[in-house]
Amino acid sequence: MRPTAFNGPTEMTGISGWLGAEASAALALSLKVSVVATLVSLPFGVLTAFALARWRFPGRQILNGLVHLPLVLPPVVTGYILLLTFGRSGVFGGALAELGIVFAFRWTGAALAAAIMAFPLMVRAVRLSIDAVDPALEAAASTLGANRLWVFLTVTLPLILPGILTGAVLAFAKAMGEFGATITFVANIPGETQTLPTAIYSFLQVPGAEPEVVRLVLISVAVALGALALSEWLSVRVARWVAGR
Amino acid sequence: MTLAVQIQQKWPSFALDVEFDAPPGITVLFGRSGSGKTSAANAVAGLMRPDTGRLVLGGRILFDTAAGISLPPHRRRIGYVFQDARLFPHLTVRQNLTYGRWFAGRDDDIEMDRVVEMLGLAALLTRRPSALSGGEKSRVAIGRALLSGPDLLIADEPLAALDEPRKAEILPYFEWLRDETGLPILYVSHSVTEVARLATTVVVLEAGRVIRQGDAAEVLGDPTVTPTGIRDVGALITARLVAHHSDGLSELDAGGIPLILPQISGSLGREVRLRLPAQDMILSRARPEGLSALNVIPGTIISIRDGEGPGALVVLETAAGRVLSRITRRSVAAMGLASGMTCYAIVKTVAIAAPDAGG
Numbered sequence A: 001m002r003p004t005a006f007n008g009p010t011e012m013t014g015i016s017g018w019l020g021a022e023a024s025a026a027l028a029l030s031l032k033v034s035v036v037a038t039l040v041s042l043p044f045g046v047l048t049a050f051a052l053a054r055w056r057f058p059g060r061q062i063l064n065g066l067v068h069l070p071l072v073l074p075p076v077v078t079g080y081i082l083l084l085t086f087g088r089s090g091v092f093g094g095a096l097a098e099l100g101i102v103f104a105f106r107w108t109g110a111a112l113a114a115a116i117m118a119f120p121l122m123v124r125a126v127r128l129s130i131d132a133v134d135p136a137l138e139a140a141a142s143t144l145g146a147n148r149l150w151v152f153l154t155v156t157l158p159l160i161l162p163g164i165l166t167g168a169v170l171a172f173a174k175a176m177g178e179f180g181a182t183i184t185f186v187a188n189i190p191g192e193t194q195t196l197p198t199a200i201y202s203f204l205q206v207p208g209a210e211p212e213v214v215r216l217v218l219i220s221v222a223v224a225l226g227a228l229a230l231s232e233w234l235s236v237r238v239a240r241w242v243a244g245r
Numbered sequence B: 001m002t003l004a005v006q007i008q009q010k011w012p013s014f015a016l017d018v019e020f021d022a023p024p025g026i027t028v029l030f031g032r033s034g035s036g037k038t039s040a041a042n043a044v045a046g047l048m049r050p051d052t053g054r055l056v057l058g059g060r061i062l063f064d065t066a067a068g069i070s071l072p073p074h075r076r077r078i079g080y081v082f083q084d085a086r087l088f089p090h091l092t093v094r095q096n097l098t099y100g101r102w103f104a105g106r107d108d109d110i111e112m113d114r115v116v117e118m119l120g121l122a123a124l125l126t127r128r129p130s131a132l133s134g135g136e137k138s139r140v141a142i143g144r145a146l147l148s149g150p151d152l153l154i155a156d157e158p159l160a161a162l163d164e165p166r167k168a169e170i171l172p173y174f175e176w177l178r179d180e181t182g183l184p185i186l187y188v189s190h191s192v193t194e195v196a197r198l199a200t201t202v203v204v205l206e207a208g209r210v211i212r213q214g215d216a217a218e219v220l221g222d223p224t225v226t227p228t229g230i231r232d233v234g235a236l237i238t239a240r241l242v243a244h245h246s247d248g249l250s251e252l253d254a255g256g257i258p259l260i261l262p263q264i265s266g267s268l269g270r271e272v273r274l275r276l277p278a279q280d281m282i283l284s285r286a287r288p289e290g291l292s293a294l295n296v297i298p299g300t301i302i303s304i305r306d307g308e309g310p311g312a313l314v315v316l317e318t319a320a321g322r323v324l325s326r327i328t329r330r331s332v333a334a335m336g337l338a339s340g341m342t343c344y345a346i347v348k349t350v351a352i353a354a355p356d357a358g359g
Helices: A014-019 A021-054 A060-072 A075-086 A091-098 A107-131 A135-143 A148-177 A180-186 A196-205 A210-243 B037-045 B093-104 B109-118 B134-147 B164-181 B192-198 B216-220 B329-335
Strands: B003-010 B015-022 B026-030 B052-057 B060-064 B078-081 B152-156 B185-189 B201-206 B209-215 B234-244 B249-254 B257-262 B271-277 B282-284 B295-306 B311-318 B321-328 B342-347
Touching (some): A014 A021, A021 A060, A021 A148, A021 A210, A060 A107, A075 A107, A107 A148, A107 A180, A135 A148, A148 A196, A148 A210, A196 A210, B015 B201, B026 B037, B026 B164, B037 B052, B037 B078, B037 B185, B078 B134, B093 B109, B093 B134, B134 B164, B185 B192, B192 B216, B192 B234, B192 B271, B209 B216, B216 B234, B234 B321, B249 B271, B282 B321, B295 B321
Parallel strands (some): B026 B201, B152 B185
Antiparallel strands (some): B003 B052, B201 B209, B234 B249, B234 B271, B249 B257, B282 B342, B295 B311
16 A cells, blocks of 8 residues: 555646545545435434433433443544444444445445544534423424424424534534544555545655645645534524524 | 313422313413412323323313323314413414414314404414514414314413513403303413403312312302402402493493493493402492592492401492402491491492403
């Protein structure tokens, strides 16, 4: 695995021309991994946040701890646990492989690692917004004939939309930057599992590849700042729409 | 349709144990704050689950611990008008109004149009709740509950959060509901004015128990029932509007006794409920002359009750109905008042304020 620091004759244009083939592939993969990780984990994140905020059930504290575990564990440990559970010979990995879903050393594994690492951030953001919803409004909806699912879909969900958007953008930004769990679980294979951070890491190992590193760092900073700005703008806009002002 | 209520619920520091019926018309759950009124209403709506009890609405069992039945709120068909309106902030007024209709599977525009017109909501339909005044929010909340096609309407202190002019604006809508819709209404209140204006039946709660229930005039005219304090004691009489005078006064006929009031609305011949606060009634042994007060009601003393303080409550039987007067014990002694004596109850026209007089 030797990253090419300087590209030969370039036929590429725009960002990919500026970045070079390998770095462009890493950026594209990172975007794909982060978008998929965010979108697929979003429903689970909302459900988990709702369960933690509203339901009282045995094991609630355990679930809460599990959700927050990736936040406090060393990422490399999380990656190793993923390898044990979702690797080809892992508990779930073996079963899923028979269904044709393989995570180990695939971009899907990078998405899984990113989703797990971003999950606590997403759940926290959504849960905060659920805590801010007045249960009295939900009670009012139930007296008007809405069952619990409809109350959730027509009252709770629209009211927590700003929190969901914030959570999704935070999770996306976190997924873009995920390193430790990803490299442990799916390694650093250019074009397959090499994401923006692992590409930066690879280029850092190559003497004279600083220009590549700087470009990728700039891209990372731009994506992170863009995500924050978008999240801020969206949540203000949506909060205003929800409140009818 | 009648609601039969029987519920028991224990909390660490409070116990609710009530049994009452709510026939068609407005049944007011009356009592001071903390007497368990709202808990009882929430139990009826299914927002709170009592330990034991039974709730039957027009033959439909909503809740029965013995039979293991407890319908969830959304299947009880009970409209609830909350004190704080609880409109959905993310929906327009129109969407708020149609929210319950959709679940009830009704989309007849006629009823929608009628409610919108009756509550004066036409100009508000495209607005969001954040752009409504307190009174407008209340009206939308009433409309929303009505349009869900309920078998029973619960209103939990719907006027408590409003200022006096807004209260005067909303009260007639409840009178309209009582007189025109035939819907049984459970109305939670600690305001004797609202009870006097609206109640068909009164259920008086104290410390989680029903201490009295019955016809509004009967309960309010009973000097032994003073859930919100002696100052709120007063008689409830019914009179007929007979004339509007050019000097801004209206004349009513209460069992042959003429009563003069500040102008009230309505066409001649309409029935008006009048609350005569006991502490505004002056007693005289002789028919007074040269007096500014315009209303003199002759009657016979049927009882005199001494209170804990310096006051006494005198109950008169008159042609207009039972009338209560709260005077000092000193006056009782000085005038030599006793049961069976003929007496004149006098009240200033302006003492019968508009909120106390209603249809």
